[in-house]
Amino acid sequence: MSAKTEQILEDLKSLTLIEVSDLVEKLEETFGIDASQVSAGVVMAGGPAVAAPAEEAKTEFDVILAEAPPADKKLGVLKIVRTLTGLGLKEAKDLVESAPKTIKEKVSKAEADTMKKELEEAGGKITLK
Numbered sequence: 001m002s003a004k005t006e007q008i009l010e011d012l013k014s015l016t017l018i019e020v021s022d023l024v025e026k027l028e029e030t031f032g033i034d035a036s037q038v039s040a041g042v043v044m045a046g047g048p049a050v051a052a053p054a055e056e057a058k059t060e061f062d063v064i065l066a067e068a069p070p071a072d073k074k075l076g077v078l079k080i081v082r083t084l085t086g087l088g089l090k091e092a093k094d095l096v097e098s099a100p101k102t103i104k105e106k107v108s109k110a111e112a113d114t115m116k117k118e119l120e121e122a123g124g125k126i127t128l129k
Contacts, residue, residue, distance in 0.1 A: 061112035065099040066125040073123025080122045084115055100127075 001009070015023065024035050069077045074096060081103060082092040095101050103126075104115065116126040 059109065060106040061109060061128045062105045063103045063107060063112050063115045063119075064127045064129060065096065065101050065103055065119070066127045068097055068099040069123045069125070076122035077119060077124040080118050080124070084118070096124075 012020075012023075027033065028035055065077075065081070068074070078089075078092055078096050081087065081096055082089065085092065085095075085103060087095065095103070103119075104112075107115070112128050116128060119126045
């Protein structure tokens, strides 16, 4: 590849999903093309493939214990973690004390929100990704 092509590629890697979406729209307008009609081989190398994971991320979430709860809240969080995960006492204790840790992966939005609410009410700090 030429230096110019390599620079363009590096610039593309640093774009956010919104910027990639805007870029695709501008390319479609400028060159009179429809990116949704491009063959699969080209899509994998181009911007539209980057937008696909964003759609998946909207339906599946990871529930993450962001930080270990304070000592007075640890027992409540521990009980909720055991209930949600089915872990034994030692495994749940290790998970809670070694935060940030993922509690559950690839759960629905509704389930993730319910888990977050329960854990936060018990004193945990939760993030959804």
